[in-house]
Amino acid sequence: xxxxxxxxxxxxxxxxxxxxxxxxxxxxxxxxxxxxxxxxxxxxxxxxxxxxxxxxxxxxxxxxxxxxxxxxxxxxxxxxxxxxxxxxxxxxxxxxxxxxxxxxxxxxxxxxxxxxxxxxxxxxxxxxxxxxxxxxxxxxxxxxxxxxxxxxxxxxxxxxxxxxxxxxxxxxxxxxxxxxxxxxxxxxxxxxxxxxxxxxxxxxxxxxxxxxxxxxxxxxxxxxxxxxxxxxxxxxxxxxxxxxxxxxxxxxxxxxxxxxxxxxxxxxxxxxxxxxxxxxxxxxxxxxxx
Amino acid sequence: xxxxxxxxxxxxxxxxxxxxxxxxxxxxxxxxxxxxxxxxxxxxxxxxxxxxxxxxxxxxxxxxxxxxxxxxxxxxxxxxxxxxxxxxxxxxxxxxxxxxxxxxxxxxxxxxxxxxxxxxxxxxxxxxxxxxxxxxxxxxxxxxxxxxxxxxxxxxxxxxxxxxxxxxxxxxxxxxxxxxxxxxxxxxxxxxxxxxxxxxxxxxxxxxxxxxxxxxxxxxxxxxxxxxxxxxxxxxxxxxxxxxxxxxxxxxxxxxxxxxxxxxxxxxxxxxxxxxxxxxxxxxxxxxxxxxxxxxxxxxxxxxxxxxxxxxxxxxxxxxxxxxxxxxxxxxxxxxxxxxxxxxxxxxxxxxxxxxxxxxxxxxxxxxxxxxxxxxxxxxxxxxxxxxxxxxxxxxxxxxxxxxxxxxxxxxxxxxxxxxxxxx
Numbered sequence: 001x002x003x004x005x006x007x008x009x010x011x012x013x014x015x016x017x018x019x020x021x022x023x024x025x026x027x028x029x030x031x032x033x034x035x036x037x038x039x040x041x042x043x044x045x046x047x048x049x050x051x052x053x054x055x056x057x058x059x060x061x062x063x064x065x066x067x068x069x070x071x072x073x074x075x076x077x078x079x080x081x082x083x084x085x086x087x088x089x090x091x092x093x094x095x096x097x098x099x100x101x102x103x104x105x106x107x108x109x110x111x112x113x114x115x116x117x118x119x120x121x122x123x124x125x126x127x128x129x130x131x132x133x134x135x136x137x138x139x140x141x142x143x144x145x146x147x148x149x150x151x152x153x154x155x156x157x158x159x160x161x162x163x164x165x166x167x168x169x170x171x172x173x174x175x176x177x178x179x180x181x182x183x184x185x186x187x188x189x190x191x192x193x194x195x196x197x198x199x200x201x202x203x204x205x206x207x208x209x210x211x212x213x214x215x216x217x218x219x220x221x222x223x224x225x226x227x228x229x230x231x232x233x234x235x236x237x238x239x240x241x242x243x244x245x246x247x248x249x250x251x252x253x254x255x256x257x258x259x260x261x262x263x264x265x266x267x268x269x270x271x272x273x274x275x276x277x278x279x280x281x282x283x284x285x286x287x288x289x290x
Numbered sequence: 291x292x293x294x295x296x297x298x299x300x301x302x303x304x305x306x307x308x309x310x311x312x313x314x315x316x317x318x319x320x321x322x323x324x325x326x327x328x329x330x331x332x333x334x335x336x337x338x339x340x341x342x343x344x345x346x347x348x349x350x351x352x353x354x355x356x357x358x359x360x361x362x363x364x365x366x367x368x369x370x371x372x373x374x375x376x377x378x379x380x381x382x383x384x385x386x387x388x389x390x391x392x393x394x395x396x397x398x399x400x401x402x403x404x405x406x407x408x409x410x411x412x413x414x415x416x417x418x419x420x421x422x423x424x425x426x427x428x429x430x431x432x433x434x435x436x437x438x439x440x441x442x443x444x445x446x447x448x449x450x451x452x453x454x455x456x457x458x459x460x461x462x463x464x465x466x467x468x469x470x471x472x473x474x475x476x477x478x479x480x481x482x483x484x485x486x487x488x489x490x491x492x493x494x495x496x497x498x499x500x501x502x503x504x505x506x507x508x509x510x511x512x513x514x515x516x517x518x519x520x521x522x523x524x525x526x527x528x529x530x531x532x533x534x535x536x537x538x539x540x541x542x543x544x545x546x547x548x549x550x551x552x553x554x555x556x557x558x559x560x561x562x563x564x565x566x567x568x569x570x571x572x573x574x575x576x577x578x579x580x581x582x583x584x585x586x587x588x589x590x591x592x593x594x595x596x597x598x599x600x601x602x603x604x605x606x607x608x609x610x611x612x613x614x615x616x617x618x619x620x621x622x623x624x625x626x627x628x629x630x631x632x633x634x635x636x637x638x639x640x641x642x643x644x645x646x647x648x649x650x651x652x653x654x655x656x657x658x659x660x661x662x663x664x665x666x667x668x669x670x671x672x673x674x675x676x677x678x679x680x681x682x683x684x685x686x687x688x689x690x691x692x693x694x695x696x697x698x699x700x701x702x703x704x705x706x707x708x709x710x711x712x713x714x
Contacts, residue, residue, distance in 0.1 A: 007517055011510040018507050113337065121606030122341035123562030124533060128679065133570065135541040144509055144541040217506055218533040218566070222338050222377075226504040258510040265501035265511055266473050 004262075010141055011258040017147035019254020023247040024154035024212055025227065026234040027161055028205035033232070034241035035178040036195050036202075038086065039101045042108035044224035044231055046203055050075060050210015051125075051219045052116050058127045058214075065129075065149070068211025072204045079203025082108070083196045109224060116221040124218040132215060150212045154247065157205055162243040164201075174198040178241055229273070237276050239289025249287060327370035328363065328635065330355075330625075331396030332425075333386040333407065338378025339503075339530050340404045342560050346608035347403045347425060348373065350618025353597050358622065364629045372396055376407045387411045391418070397635045400621060401425045403614060405476035412436060421637035423621050424662065426579075426614060429479040431662050438641040439662035442621040444579055444653070446667025451577060452484025454671045454695040455524060455553040458575060460491060462549040462706045464521035468497035470511065470535070471554075477526035480554045484524050496520045505531060508538035515544055522550045529557030536570050548708045552576040553671070559613035561682060568679030573711030575673045575694065575704060580612045580653060583672075583688045585699040590652040594619050610685060620651035671695040673704055673711065 025047055032040040050071060057067035090101045131145040165171035173194045176184045181191045213219060234253055238245030256275050257268045279287060332351075335344030355369050363369050372394045376382045383402060390396045399415065401408045401424045408427035415422045416436040424430070424441030429448060431439045445451055456467070467488050471481040478500070488495060497518035501511060512535070515523065523544060527535055532555040544551065552574040557563050559578050564571060580586055594616055602609050625640070627649055632639040648657040659665040672691040677684065684690055692702035705711040 004517060007510075007514055010513045014507065014509045014513070018509075021506075117337060117341075121562075122337065122345055123560065123606075123608065124342065124529065124557070124566070125562070126533060126566040128566075128568075133537060133540050142513075142542050144538070146541075147507070147509070217537075218530065218563075220339065220341070220530060222341075223530075226506075258507070261501070261505075261510040262514045265499055265505065268505070269502050 006140065007262050008259065011262050012255055013141065013143060014147065015255030015258030016251055017143070017151045017254070018258060019251030020154035020247065021147065021150035021212060021216055021250075022230060022234055022254050023250025024150060024157055025206075025209040026231045026238075026246050026250060027154075027157055027243060028202035028209065029231050030235045030238065030241060030243060030246045031161070031174070031198055031202035031205075034235055034238075034246075035174060036198055037178070038083070038091075038195075038199065039105060040202075041102060041105040041228070042112065043105075043202075043206070044227035045109040045112040046075070046078075046206045047210050047213060047227060047231075048219060048221065048224045049112055049116065050206045050208075051214040051223075052120055052210075052221075053207065054211040054214050055120070055125045055127060055219070063129055064127045064211050064215050065153070065208075068208040071207035071210070075207040076200040076204035079200040080196050082203065083199035087192060087196070113221050113224065120221065122221060124220045125214065126218045127214050129215070146215050150216055153208060153212055154250070157208060158243050158247045161201075161205070165243065170194070170197060174201075175241070229269075233273060233276050237279050237286055239283075239286025242286070242288035245286065245288030327368040328365065328398070329370050329372055329394065329396040330398045330400055331372045331387070331390030331394055332400035333374045333376035333383050333390075333402045335378035335403055335407060336375040339528060340378035340406070342529060342562065342608060343426070343556075343614050344378070344403045345605070346560075346602065346611045347614040347618040349602055349605060349607050350594075350598060350611065350615030351400065351622055353594065353601065353615075354619040354622030354626075357597075357619075358626055364626065365633065365635070376402050378404075378407065380406045380410050383407045384410050384414060387414055391420075398625060398637075398640075399423070401427060405430055405479070406474060409475055412439075415439070419637070421641050423625065425621065426617065428476045429483075430475075432479075436662070437645075438637055440624065440641070440644050440658055441663050442617045442624070442656075444617075444664050444668025446664040446669060447659070448663070449483040449487050450667035451480060451554065451669050452524065453487045454667070454669065455550070455575065455577075456484065456487050456491060456493065456522070458671060458694055458704055459522035459550045460493075462522075462704065464493070464549045466494040466496045466519075466521045468515055468518050468520035468523045469495065469499070469526075470497070470515060470523065471500050471526040472528050472531055473500050473502050474528055476556070477528065477554065480526045481524070484526075484553070488524075497523075501531070503528070505534070508534050509542055511535075512538040512542045512544060516542060519545055519547055521547060523548055524553040525551070526554035527556060529560065529563070532557035533563055533567055536567060536574070540570050544708070546707065546709055549706050550575050550704065551708045558674075561608045561610040561612075561685065564677075564685055565680065565682045568681070569677055571674040571677045572713070573674065573705065573708050575671055578613065578670050578672050578691065579668070580616050581670065581672055581688075581691045581693060582612065582686060583691070583693050583699070583701045585693065585701055586654075586670075588652055588654050589650065591616065594652050609682065616653050620653045620656070623651045624649055624656070667696055668699075669696075670699055673702075675705065675711070 029043045053071045054067040135142040234249045238249035260268045260271045334348045374386045405427040412434040421438040426443040471477040628640040628643040657665045670693045672693045
């Protein structure tokens, strides 16, 4: 295919928007895996659960984005409960908790998949809203409104998390627990309570991210498997625990995928993960990791 | 892998499995020595991307099983299905079918729904010389050339699917074509054959793009497609992608010059997708297997749907079930007719009967060609028209998917170009 500047320009714009969506669905993992070191393999399953929660509220008449906001506190509580179970059954017991934790979250992932199938069946689900199925026209360029919504919501989640983690006492405690749990304990804070709170926040972001997922594309119960690679790729590329880095890594992944798609879409996954390998080879700690 | 129905493993069966492990071979006749029910073994995608189709297909087969058991079964023995979930994956099916044969000791085999899970079991059934009733896979016997393969799907001659679509475009004056296909076996087989037809008709290929599984966003691809300015667009996509492609087409547009769009989009046949896509479907010309059009009713068709649809609602399976469920039932009818005729479960005898006769089923008369596919295509190309948003009931009657091809099932003429047809 010959070079076409307009195609390339459009692909970069689509990639920027898609990348922000990737970042939005990865920010919670940046907290859970990047800061708390919890091997949260069930993270994408919670993401899909958020989508189905959104779908359920949508069928009751709620706008998908409003549904995502309504589900946020529910997911916060769910996250706290999930961490408590993980802590009591695995983390508290010592050194090999990481490996056994992987098995735990792997199991949780399958339980969530089966629960969704039992409740909603295996059919694809989509939602409709005024911003889905329409596009913003700028000259010859048409930008899907749903991607613009994903872009804005991603920025809001990233900015909120960044401000929370850097400007509040609890937020700084979350960052501290990632660096030196023992020192935090000496300061009189309870690391377990802090991690539990942080895990709740990470899970809460998935309510909104899940709403974005079903806004951007149709969902089905096992869609989580498609996002395991993408979300971990974004978080590792960013540098564990970096919110701004997660946003930029998501954008890099999105732009790489979309640009490759116009010249040979089959290569999109290989190019994306190849990029991850290159970044890790140059900066093993990730783009913004310390 | 989750087992749906576990048959009791007796000591005799365990001994049989041990015999297999030590090298004892079993021919197709081995199962007929067993007493008790006639066991039909199959895997079916009940989770993963193909699950929506797989579960509907399985329910169609189950309706047949209940009907045949109510009539006394096969050869006076009740029919039992031994079913495993293959998770829509090609990697699980060889082990599942080995287990069905060596441990569960089934008498007959049905293939799973779709090409991807079916392809890997073809060498196994050929090596063991077993009858395999295919279930909507595409061209899996092309290189294996197994003489006991019979595909219930109405695809017919290999290139008829793409040919019928391209001929509709050709009649509308199209001279150039674009191809967009998933990197999956089915889509690649289909697009390869369609390219052959396009070359034969001297159509100019102006766009050719494959995309990988799990593609989230199609905007960039559709933008590139729009830039190609093709007269017709042949799309070969799998269920999760078809909806994403249509949505991107609606948002990005594909240009005024496109006369027809669609062809091989899997997923748009499923009720949940049709209901959720609503008016976005309008104008798309796409393949299908069964539609509630006057030309598609045969003996037993109405009765089948009267049994299927209430059960489907209860089971949270495709509530209309047009695409796959009646063919699942017809698959059973073929076995029923063959076994009744040859009075045996012998695979060679059943295959001989199936190859030599024309079979009346609820999806019409079926005659198999030498490759185990339908001798004459039953694949319809139909155009979505006047589809409204959020209304499942509209699909129960005729008129929403007008059949354009083949001639003996045709119920209308195409609305062209695509942009005009999209307006409903």
